[in-house]
Amino acid sequence: MVSDAYILGFDTSAAHCAAALLCGPRVVAMRSEQMTRGQAERLMPLLQEVLAEAGITWRDLGRIGVGVGPGNFTGIRIGVSAARGLALALEIPAIGVSGFDAISLGAQMPHVAAIPAPRDQMYVQAPDGTQSLVEAADAAAMGVPLRYLPQPRELACRIARLAAGAAPGTAPVPLYLRAADAAPARDAPPVMLDERG
Numbered sequence: 001m002v003s004d005a006y007i008l009g010f011d012t013s014a015a016h017c018a019a020a021l022l023c024g025p026r027v028v029a030m031r032s033e034q035m036t037r038g039q040a041e042r043l044m045p046l047l048q049e050v051l052a053e054a055g056i057t058w059r060d061l062g063r064i065g066v067g068v069g070p071g072n073f074t075g076i077r078i079g080v081s082a083a084r085g086l087a088l089a090l091e092i093p094a095i096g097v098s099g100f101d102a103i104s105l106g107a108q109m110p111h112v113a114a115i116p117a118p119r120d121q122m123y124v125q126a127p128d129g130t131q132s133l134v135e136a137a138d139a140a141a142m143g144v145p146l147r148y149l150p151q152p153r154e155l156a157c158r159i160a161r162l163a164a165g166a167a168p169g170t171a172p173v174p175l176y177l178r179a180a181d182a183a184p185a186r187d188a189p190p191v192m193l194d195e196r197g
Helices: 039-054 073-090 099-104 136-140 152-165
Strands: 006-011 016-023 026-034 061-067 094-097 112-117 121-125 131-135 146-148
Touching: 006 039, 006 073, 006 152, 016 039, 016 152, 026 039, 026 152, 039 073, 061 073, 061 152, 073 094, 094 152, 099 112, 099 121, 099 146, 099 152, 112 136, 121 136, 131 136
Parallel strands: 006 061, 061 094, 112 146
Antiparallel strands: 006 016, 016 026, 112 121, 121 131
């Protein structure tokens, strides 16, 4: 675990923008805002506000943790892109943390980690680690208690804690358990004209 280093954790995988700053085990600052859209515009100012509240700058960070989903496609891409860009610019590790790991942090009993999905479905991780997208009713019938995502501020804190304890590895990547809702365009591609002809 990284001790006495500032760890910034943040998440935009659902209808929120949330961030927490840790120094060792201590929570130094945290913020969250509920929003269904606008995370791309709000994330960096929110992160700057968290750093300012703690009286530090970007260069004081030791590493970054980011929520990688599953959840909202656009929100996940916003968070992961920001974390990768910051890590590159600051030359520090960025650690991807799944919502399932954040749910399960500190849990003692077997459970199913469950995250709401569109159309009365749920993203779940069974006690054996299997991840899938299931109907909500099927998740409730899996035979062990369901555990859900904490409130956004607590989620950001857990992401930072898990990032602090993780070994640096590859850059964070989104965790998608379903296909995107958007379909490719059906129009024919444009015809390229040869200017010489």
